Amino acid sequence: MQATETMAGPEHYLSELVRAGLLIPVGVDGLYGRSGDFEDVIEAFNNVITRLGRDDGAEVMRFPPGLNRLHFEQSEYLKSFPQLAGTVHSFMGGECEHHELLRQLAEGEDWTGEQKPTDIVITPAACYPIYPVLAARGALPSGGKLVDVYSYCFRHEPSKDPARMQLFRMREHVRIGSPEEVVAFRETWLERGRMLATELGVPFEVDVANDPFFGRAGRMLAANQRDQNLKFELLIPITSKERPTACMSFNYHQDHFGEIWHMQTAAGTVAHTACVGFGMERVALALFRHHGFDLKAWPESVRKLLWG
Amino acid sequence: MSSLSNQVREILAQGQWLKRDLETLRDDADLYDAGLSSHDSVNLMLALEEAFDVEFPDALLKRRTFESIQAISSALSQLKIDAPVP
Incomplete structure (x- = not known):
């Protein structure tokens, strides 16, 4: 745990990760190769999420990290985050x-x-492809719907902070249904997230958060989001104790996606949506930061949780 | 009804964001309950800025500022709106 007491900043942690061979630089900030050990941790953590949600009855959907440009345009992503989008030319x-x-x-x-x-368009968040797909199926079944997605995502924000990659993986569970159903789902995962971070042996806090909305309009959207407690993040210190990194997020979109794609509940009302998202690389980076670079030296309880 | 709130009503009518009849909407009625979405409130803010030739400071860029016709009028008064809408 010594690492938490003397956190050496993003650039220093990046050079440590590169020196240890965990990340492989290619000359672009935020774009890295990953080593076998790094992938081992990601895969193990991914399996833990699968086990946690096993009895929830999610439909698994896996998309390549590309989104239909028409769906991207309809999603209103460009209203909120034009600075982050990556289009394929x-x-x-x-x-x-x-x-x-x-x-x-x-x-x-x-x-x-x-x-x-x-x-x-490069997928900006793992859940984006599913809304138009679900909407095309017609009204939701009674009790709503739960979808499990996992994808590489792109956000154009070059940085020397290894915890702010441009291409990274996001695992999500997305709940679509009545407001009560999706809020209850978010509560369940907030509790599971806390339990998970505790079992992973990392320091953490859960706090209200906002997305990085663009411009003056964005400042208002961010304030609205905070006022209504629409986004919570589970933060773990990785390169700074004062500014810990969001490793999981718990988001209530209200009827934003339901309105855009006319998603309807079985009762004929506009569907609400919520999602829990795991920043896979961030969780791995947090584990390497707090337990060291040698997987065999990690605490037995953490190894057991990840690898059984 | 103040002339300021009438001008705000006009802007709300032009924006067509509300799902309720503006005629019967009280000045203190919650606009979000009346159908104003988060993105709508941004457009409302921009429309008000253009109509009144003002800029809302960051401290006022929040949900509560735009929650009712009364709240909007009061924010605009704070910004010392003297001139009528051109």
Whole structure:
């Protein structure tokens, strides 16, 4: 636990992780390869989440980390987080444009002019693909719906903080139903999250939070979100004791997604949604920070929880 | 009914954010209960700024400021709105 007493800051922790071979730098802040040990921890933690929610009856859906651009546009993500979005562009020119592209490359000029948006946007949060999919099925069954998703996600926020990656994995359980159903779901996972962090042997706190909404409008959205206790985060100190890192989040979207995609409950009312999200890399980084880089030296109880 | 609250009503009518009839909505009625969403409240804030040529300071960029016609009028008064809407 010595690490928590002398937290050395994001850049220092990043260089330690790289030196230990846990993260593999590729020259872009926030984009890293992961070692076998790192992946071992992610996979084990992922299995713990599966075990925790095993009896909940979630439908498992796995999507590649790409979202239909139309669904992305409908989601209103660009209203709230234009600065974080990553769209996939491709070359769509002909022979002439190709020659020009190669010339620009060779001469070190901007070569991206002929790049046009494809129909794919990089998934910003694991749950985004599921809402239009569920809406297309018609009204929800009685008792609502629970979905289990897991995906790499992209957010454009380059940083030297290893806990703020641009491409990272998010595991989520998403509840869709009446306000009472989704709020009860969030309460259950808040309790499970606290229990999980305790069993993982890491210091933590749960606090009200807000998303990083953009601009002046964003300041108001953030204040609204806080006023209504719509977002809670479970924070673990990773690179700073004063500013611990959100490793799990518990979000109540009210009828935001229900309204956008006309999702209806069995009773014919607009569906409300809530989700619990686990920042997989962040949890792994928290465990490495508090238990050290040698997995075999981790506390027996933590090893047992993760690997049985 | 003050002229300020009438002007606020006009802006609410133009925005079409509410699911209730503005005519029967009291000045102290909760606009969120009347259908104003979080994103709507941002658009309302921007519309008020444009109409009254003011800028809400960060301290006022919160849910409560826009919760009723009365609350909005009071915030606008704080910002010393003298001139009528052009």
